[in-house]
Amino acid sequence: MKKYSIGEVSDRIGLSRDTLRFYEKKGIIHPEKEKNGYRTYTYDDILKLLKIRFYRRLDFSIEDIERILYKSSISSHRTMVREKIKEEKQVAEKHRQALLHLNQLQKLYLDVEHSLNCFDLRPLPPSYQLTDNRLVNDLEISDLCCLYQEYRLLGDSAEQTSEYFLISEEQAALMKIKQKLGRSPMVRHKACVYTIMESEAPVADVKDILNAAAWAKNQGYAPLGTAYSGCLLSCAADEQNTRSIHYIELYLPIKAQK
Secondary structure (H helix, E strand, C coil): CCCEEHHHHHHHHCCCHHHHHHHHHHCCCCCEECCCCCEEECHHHHHHHHHHHHHHHCCCCHHHHHHHHHHCCHHHHHHHHHHHHHHHHHHHHHHHHHHHHHHHHHHHHHHHHHHECCCEEEEEEEEEEECCHHHHHHHCCCCCCEEEEEEEEECCEEEEEEEEEEEEHHHHHHCCCHHHHCCCCEEEEEEEEEEEEEECCCCCCHHHHHHHHHHHHHCCEEECCEEEEEEEEEEEECCCCCCEEEEEEEEEEEEECC
16 A cells, blocks of 8 residues: 655645644554654545544544544434534524624714714614613623613703613514513604713713703704613723723604694
8 A cells, every 4th residue: 555755645635744743643643654763644544634624624623533533433423413513503603693793883983983972863773671680681681782871851951760771672683582572661762863972971961961952952853851871882092091981872852843
């Protein structure tokens, strides 16, 4: 049977010599050593290395590969593959959610750039109001929600009336938790004054809420008497790096004045 040098095997299947030595050290291939100390490989060794490379591509551990090659039956292989499929589905779901959150962060940064200290009109997306912290903790979504304060407008003043987590219906659907949140009350408003404010504090300043109400009136709208504000996940340092700046978003529900 023809024998191959370590260089020939490395060139033929695209594995470095260090990798071939590593597999030998782990005991999953067993090249022969000539009298001169050089390693030689058989065609059978090359086939094993191709199998090792394939299973490594599927992220099987060296220990699992050793069992597949030497210590298990087809039935055991099938069980290992079934478990690996389950594991990879969990990893894929984790990556899907990570991509979802990264896209949301990207949108958040764009919102800060476009809406900072500016007023415009937009809806408050349908969102689940989560007042039961046990539910939030059971679902492990506290970091995916936004902690909002609800305010009541009282003439020339505003006061905070409650605080709770909000998670949008869209995000809940993407996270596949809508069914678990189904009984939670919804917050939604078709028309709101929207802005993002810089603040050293992580909560809205009452005067900013009143400024939004004044802008609404000047545009021909009447505030409905409530406001919602939440501190966005992103924050930054000032130019001197001496203090943190929080970004607070504000929704002020409105209607057209008669």
